[in-house]
Amino acid sequence: xxxxxxxxxxxxxxxxxxxxxxxxxxxxxxxxxxxxxxxxxxxxxxxxxxxxxxxxxxxxxxxxxxxxxxxxxxxxxxxxxxxxxxxxxxxxxxxxxxxxxxxxxxxxxxxx
Amino acid sequence: xxxxxxxxxxxxxxxxxxxxxxxxxxxxxxxxxxxxxxxxxxxxxxxxxxxxxxxxxxxxxxxxxxxxxxxxxxxxxxxxxxxxxxxxxxxxxxxxxxxxxxxxxxxxxxxxx
Numbered sequence: 001x002x003x004x005x006x007x008x009x010x011x012x013x014x015x016x017x018x019x020x021x022x023x024x025x026x027x028x029x030x031x032x033x034x035x036x037x038x039x040x041x042x043x044x045x046x047x048x049x050x051x052x053x054x055x056x057x058x059x060x061x062x063x064x065x066x067x068x069x070x071x072x073x074x075x076x077x078x079x080x081x082x083x084x085x086x087x088x089x090x091x092x093x094x095x096x097x098x099x100x101x102x103x104x105x106x107x108x109x110x111x112x
Numbered sequence: 113x114x115x116x117x118x119x120x121x122x123x124x125x126x127x128x129x130x131x132x133x134x135x136x137x138x139x140x141x142x143x144x145x146x147x148x149x150x151x152x153x154x155x156x157x158x159x160x161x162x163x164x165x166x167x168x169x170x171x172x173x174x175x176x177x178x179x180x181x182x183x184x185x186x187x188x189x190x191x192x193x194x195x196x197x198x199x200x201x202x203x204x205x206x207x208x209x210x211x212x213x214x215x216x217x218x219x220x221x222x223x224x225x
Contacts, residue, residue, distance in 0.1 A: 034212045043202050043216025044155065089154060093212060099170060100211055102154040
């Protein structure tokens, strides 16, 4: 069936380095992709999104890249900080639907 | 403060004992949704509502009920809980058409013995 998944379940990064979290999706009909951050003990929080007619979008310290050819999505976090420690979920949606399909998540841990 | 609240935050119950998890939002959002989160499976949608008296099934609705009598409240009802409903539950809300940026509640951790 259709699915959204992640390449790696955990990622360890040195503080100050850039982090790259990857995600593969399989539904070619999806036209909207989202990244969420979930800190320990909290609900997910929207970070950034991108529509399928774009291949890059930047926010504050974060960049999302979309490669529709290989159905790949990535989240880049610049100058990773301890506060970036969390589980990151990619998710997909399509404009005709009223729901979002979440991936299984990647845990990002920061080494001091 | 704009927020989604859930109660209770933690609940231990026994098989078959009916329970309700409440969800309330103060942002006048039309769209509300319930998810369960299980290890390795991410978040899966249980039910959603696009407005008062309008509800629909998500991906895993079996064993759950919802109601939307008021715009701000969206309770999740487990008529006869079973151990496979042990999970972490999240309620979320957003303006209609902006589900991607939905606000999530703090979660309710449920253990069914």
